[in-house]
Amino acid sequence: MAERSVAQPEGRWSGFARRHRINSGLLFVLPALVVYALYVAWPVVSTIQYSFFDWDGISPDREFIGLDNYVYLLTRDRTFRMSIVNNVLWAVIVVGTLLVLGFLVAYVLSGRLRLRNLYRTAFFLPTTASLVVVAFVWRYIYDAAIGPLNSFLREVGLGDLTRTWLADPQVTIYAVMVVAIWFMFGFFSVVYLAAMSAIPRDLFESAEIDGASAFQRMRHIAYPLTTTTRRTLLILGLIFTVNEFGFVYFLSRGGPFHASEVVAFQIYDLSFALNRTGYASALTVVLLLVSLAITVPQLILLRRKQDD
Amino acid sequence: MSDRMHRDWPRVALNGVLMLICVVMLYPWLLAIATALKGQGEAGRNPGLIPERIDLGKFVDVFWQVDFPRLAFNSIVITGTTVFLVLLLASLAAYAFARLDFIGKEPLFLFLLLGLMLQATALMIPLFQVNLTLGLLNTHLALIGPYVALGLPFSILILRGFFQALPRELDEAALIDGASPFRIYRQVLLPLTRPALATVGIFVGLSSWNDFLLPMLMTQTTDMRTLPMGLITFVQSGLVTEQENKFAMIVMMTIPVVVAFLLLQRQFLAGMTAGAVKH
Numbered sequence: 153m154a155e156r157s158v159a160q161p162e163g164r165w166s167g168f169a170r171r172h173r174i175n176s177g178l179l180f181v182l183p184a185l186v187v188y189a190l191y192v193a194w195p196v197v198s199t200i201q202y203s204f205f206d207w208d209g210i211s212p213d214r215e216f217i218g219l220d221n222y223v224y225l226l227t228r229d230r231t232f233r234m235s236i237v238n239n240v241l242w243a244v245i246v247v248g249t250l251l252v253l254g255f256l257v258a259y260v261l262s263g264r265l266r267l268r269n270l271y272r273t274a275f276f277l278p279t280t281a282s283l284v285v286v287a288f289v290w291r292y293i294y295d296a297a298i299g300p301l302n303s304f305l306r307e308v309g310l311g312d313l314t315r316t317w318l319a320d321p322q323v324t325i326y327a328v329m330v331v332a333i334w335f336m337f338g339f340f341s342v343v344y345l346a347a348m349s350a351i352p353r354d355l356f357e358s359a360e361i362d363g364a365s366a367f368q369r370m371r372h373i374a375y376p377l378t379t380t381t382r383r384t385l386l387i388l389g390l391i392f393t394v395n396e397f398g399f400v401y402f403l404s405r406g407g408p409f410h411a412s413e414v415v416a417f418q419i420y421d422l423s424f425a426l427n428r429t430g431y432a433s434a435l436t437v438v439l440l441l442v443s444l445a446i447t448v449p450q451l452i453l454l455r456r457k458q459d460d
Numbered sequence: 461m462s463d464r465m466h467r468d469w470p471r472v473a474l475n476g477v478l479m480l481i482c483v484v485m486l487y488p489w490l491l492a493i494a495t496a497l498k499g500q501g502e503a504g505r506n507p508g509l510i511p512e513r514i515d516l517g518k519f520v521d522v523f524w525q526v527d528f529p530r531l532a533f534n535s536i537v538i539t540g541t542t543v544f545l546v547l548l549l550a551s552l553a554a555y556a557f558a559r560l561d562f563i564g565k566e567p568l569f570l571f572l573l574l575g576l577m578l579q580a581t582a583l584m585i586p587l588f589q590v591n592l593t594l595g596l597l598n599t600h601l602a603l604i605g606p607y608v609a610l611g612l613p614f615s616i617l618i619l620r621g622f623f624q625a626l627p628r629e630l631d632e633a634a635l636i637d638g639a640s641p642f643r644i645y646r647q648v649l650l651p652l653t654r655p656a657l658a659t660v661g662i663f664v665g666l667s668s669w670n671d672f673l674l675p676m677l678m679t680q681t682t683d684m685r686t687l688p689m690g691l692i693t694f695v696q697s698g699l700v701t702e703q704e705n706k707f708a709m710i711v712m713m714t715i716p717v718v719v720a721f722l723l724l725q726r727q728f729l730a731g732m733t734a735g736a737v738k739h
Contacts, residue, residue: 176641177562184553184612185568187545191609192575195586202585209585257481260474271478273725274485279732280721282670284688285710288695289488292495292503292703300491300507334485343733366470395581397673416581423585424677432585439582447577451570 196440202433209429221434232435235415238325242396242414246329246336247389251382253333254340259370261341262348272345275338283335287402290331294318294403321411324404328412332399336392340385347381348374383450390446394439415439492714496707503703515704522694522708530683531690531713535669538600538686542607543665546615547657549608554619555645559631575613580606580673588677602678603686607671611664618734622656623649655730662724662731669717687713 203221207214225232257275261268278286293301294317302314317327351373359369397416400406406413406421415435423432495503499513506512522528556562557569580587587606588597596602626649634648675689685693691709721728 177556177560177565180556180560180641180645181553181562181568184549184572184616187549187605187609188572188575188612191587191590191606192578192583193571195583195590196578198586198589199583202589209589257478260478271482272729273722274482276729276732277485277489277718277721280666280717280728281714282672282688282691282717284670284672284691285492285714286488288691288706288710289492292707293488293491298504298507298703303507334488338485339732342729346729346733391577391579395579397581419581420584429585436582436585440578443577443582444574447574451573451576454573455570 199433199436199440202430203437205430205433207430208427209423210427214430217430221431224431225434225438231410231413231418232415234410235413235418238412238414239393239396241325242329242332243390243393245326246332247386247393249333250336250340250389251385253337254344254385255375255378255382257337257341258344258348259374261345262374263366272342276342277338278335279339279342283398284402286331286335287399290334291318291403294327318404319408321408324408325412328399328403331403332396335399336389340389343381343385344378347378351377387446387450391443394442394446492707492710495703496711498704500702500704503707518705519708519712522705523712525705526690526694526709527682528690528712531685531687534600534684535686538603538607539665539669541600541604542611542668543661545604545608546611546664547661550612550615550660551619551650551653551657552645553612554616555623555649557616557620558623559644559649560641572613572616575610576617578610578613580610580671584673584677587674591678597678598680598684600684603668603671603674606674607664607668611667615660615664618660619653619656622653626652658727659731659734662727663734666717666728666732 204216204218205214206217206220261271265271293299296302296314296316296319299317301317305311305313315323315327318324355373355377356369359373364372395416396414397420400412400414400417401420404412406417416439419432419435419439422428422435490509494509494511496519497514497516498506498511499515500518502512553572557565583606591597591602591605596605630648630652631644634644639648670688671686672688672692675686676692679685679689682693691706691713694709695706
């Protein structure tokens with residue numbers, strides 16, 4: 153009897169689903185698919201297509217040159233090599249710092265702390281701002297002549313440390329990275345914080361009673377129990393890194409002498425300033441392949457988890 | 461006694477470090493406000509946080525100089541339409557993926573999920589070409605289309621999870637009453653997904669409101685610019701040589717978002733972190 157009452161709705165449900173199999177399910181998905189196909193799938197396919205041509209992006213005639221763009225890209229383009237180096241540096245320094253600092257700060261904030269909400273709000277504020285705004289504020293801070301950073305250094309007697317922050321081949325890319333860290337720090341720590349507040353409090357409390365130090369509790373409870381979040385943040389961070397364009401564009405224009413060039417900025421520069429759209433598309437294909445390599449393992453994991 | 465001191469000094473040090481981070485995180489905002497308040501030309505000689513003279517008149521000048529109402533209007537139209545369309549299309553699709561059975565369901569879902577890895581930056585060349593081909597350059601649609609498409613994968617993923625978590629008995633009851641799948645979606649389930657819709661709406665809305673890349677590529681005339689694009693052209697036009705005017709614009713365009721954030725903080729935090737925690 154009990155068995156039947158459970159089984160019956162199931163049976164009716166699948167009968168219902170079968171009846172509406174094609175006509176309605178697809179209709180619900182169709183509008184989303186059309187927009188997605190038009191503005192995501194089609195663009196991806198056309199990029200691949202453009203990458204086999206010598207094309208300025210405007211004129212109707214373009215010359216098919218096979219893999220020439222890729223050959224040039226991999227063997228002769230020194231700027232591209234510079235971009236790759238900077239993107240890798242960005243991944244290590246920016247994403248690395250965000251993962252470590254975000255975790256530590258979230259751990260501290262997850263404890264019973266006064267002003268916790270104030271900190272969280274202050275840290276998260278940049279995440280809600282436009283990147284343009286953030287970039288322009290920092291451009292003023294870094295300004296070599298009138299900027300607060302240099303004048304602060306001069307005032308406290310560290311005049312030797314003053315730099316032309318955004319036009320010095322040695323420091324510019326790092327100065328830009330600082331802004332990116334400042335921009336995303338709140339996001340990383342708030343996500344970590346959300347993951348940590350999902351950990352049952354008694355785990356920490358019983359460990360504390362057993363004499364585990366704050367560091368041990370962090371190392372053996374908070375760290376292992378935020379692994380999934382860490383992996384997601386790592387992937388998000390890497391995707392942001394691969395797509396990094398705004399800060400480089402507004403702060404340094406990839407300069408001086410390409411010293412702070414990154415792939416996405418190079419794509420923009422090649423396509424919209426130098427009209428080498430075919431070649432820029434080959435760079436885009438590389439960018440897409442890297443994004444794919446970063447994301448696919450996570451997607452497989454996600455699917456597997458949902459099947460469980 | 462010594463035990464207490466031993467336990468307390470890390471706490472003091474920790475609070476010190478947190479305070480320091482807090483100062484670093486807040487300083488640029490305070491600087492922006494202070495600079496916006498300074499008198500003409502003052503920022504060049506006084507980079508500090510305290511204005512020598514407060515000049516509010518420039519806010520009015522800048523407001524009309526950049527045609528703020530027009531910029532705000534464009535931003536509101538584009539973001540509003542984007543959010544509405546994403547919520548509509550994503551909730552329809554998410555409902556089907558969560559509740560209905562149809563041909564190609566699994567491959568189509570994976571196909572949509574692949575979009576999670578894409579940002580507008582990666583597609584700047586072909587998106588420009590698509591809009592050129594469709595004759596949409598310099599229209600609101602040139603921005604709305606890509607924003608909706610790029611917002612869908614994340615939104616469908618989040619909303620599908622939410623639909624799946626709703627009890628099946630709800631559909632059963634409606635089904636017995638003879639409701640169609642669309643009526644179940646519209647009248648039974650959709651009203652219950654309001655928190656998830658808010659989450660997704662804030663995430664998608666904030667990213668399109670703040671975006672600068674697509675306006676940079678797709679808009680050509682002054683009357684089509686959004687707020688971030690208005691700031692870019694204002695700064696790059698060369699008309700604004702004074703920092704104070706630039707910061708007046710920055711403050712004016714940032715305040716509405718900050719106020720919204722402070723008022724709806726819980727929803728903002730949920731919206732901006734949903735994807736990352738739920739995975």
